[in-house]
Amino acid sequence: MHAVLLPMLKSVLYSANISDILMRFTHPVLDIITWLPYQVIHYTFLLVLTRFL
Known part of the structure; x- marks a missing residue:
């Protein structure tokens, strides 16, 4: 049903x-345009955050 x-x-x-x-x-x-936020920005943010931590 759901x-x-x-x-x-x-x-x-x-x-x-x-x-x-x-x-x-x-x-x-x-x-x-859809590839940028889902791939590039997402993984770049993860790498930056990992380096920061």
């Missing part, structure tokens, strides 16, 4: 499946 609840709530709240809408917009620049 596996069905989240997609149903997204459909009700956004009146569309937000995942499908976001998947339509693809561009290499968007890939780089």
